[in-house]
Amino acid sequence: MRERSPLPILDALPALIVVDLQAGTLSNPTVHPVDTIVARSAELADAFRCRSLPVVLAYVVGSPAGRTDYGGGARHYPPGFSAPAVELGERPGDIVAARSAWSAFAGTDLDATLKKLGVTQVVLAGVATSFGIESTARAAYDLGYSVVVVTDAVTDLSVESHVNSIKRVFPVLGQTVSTADVVAAF
Structure with a gap:
C-alpha cells in the first residue's frame, strides 16, 4: 500500500471561524474545560489577526423555526x-x-464575504463539536472550501458525540489538526 504524502495545513488565504464562544454558551457543561477551548481559540485568533487573515466570530442569536423533540x-x-x-x-x-441556525453559513452572508476576500479554506474552533462545528464544517465542504478542524480547540456536551465527529465525520470533510499544528504552519 502506498503511503499518502502529508497535505499542507494552510492554504494561502485561510479564514478562522470561531463558533459560539459567547456568554450564553460558556456555562454549558462540556467534555473538555471550556476555558481551555477559549484560550486555544484566542491563540488561533491572535495568530490569524497578526497575519491580517480573516477571523470570523460566529454567534448564535436564536433558534430556527423547525419543531424538534425538545420543542x-x-x-x-x-x-x-x-x-x-x-x-x-x-x-x-x-x-x-x-x-439562528447551527451552521455559521446558514442565513448569513458569510460565504459571499469569504469568497469576495478570496478565502479558500476555513479553520474551525469553538463549541459544540457535533452541533455548530460539524454543521459549519459540512456546509463549508459543500461550498467548496478546504476544511480544517482544530481538534484541541473544540468540545461538545457529550463524549460520544465529540468522538464521533472527530473520528468519523471530520476526516471525511477535511483535515484534523491541533492548535500547535496551525500555529507552526504559519
Whole structure:
C-alpha cells in the first residue's frame, strides 16, 4: 500500500471561524474545560489577526423555526447571550456571523464575504463539536472550501458525540489538526 504524502495545513488565504464562544454558551457543561477551548481559540485568533487573515466570530442569536423533540418554533435569545468570550473580544476587521441556525453559513452572508476576500479554506474552533462545528464544517465542504478542524480547540456536551465527529465525520470533510499544528504552519 502506498503511503499518502502529508497535505499542507494552510492554504494561502485561510479564514478562522470561531463558533459560539459567547456568554450564553460558556456555562454549558462540556467534555473538555471550556476555558481551555477559549484560550486555544484566542491563540488561533491572535495568530490569524497578526497575519491580517480573516477571523470570523460566529454567534448564535436564536433558534430556527423547525419543531424538534425538545420543542420548536423560532426564538431570539436575550440581550447579552451573544456577547463574545472576553478572551476573544471583537476586533475591528473581524467578520461577525450572527445566526439562528447551527451552521455559521446558514442565513448569513458569510460565504459571499469569504469568497469576495478570496478565502479558500476555513479553520474551525469553538463549541459544540457535533452541533455548530460539524454543521459549519459540512456546509463549508459543500461550498467548496478546504476544511480544517482544530481538534484541541473544540468540545461538545457529550463524549460520544465529540468522538464521533472527530473520528468519523471530520476526516471525511477535511483535515484534523491541533492548535500547535496551525500555529507552526504559519
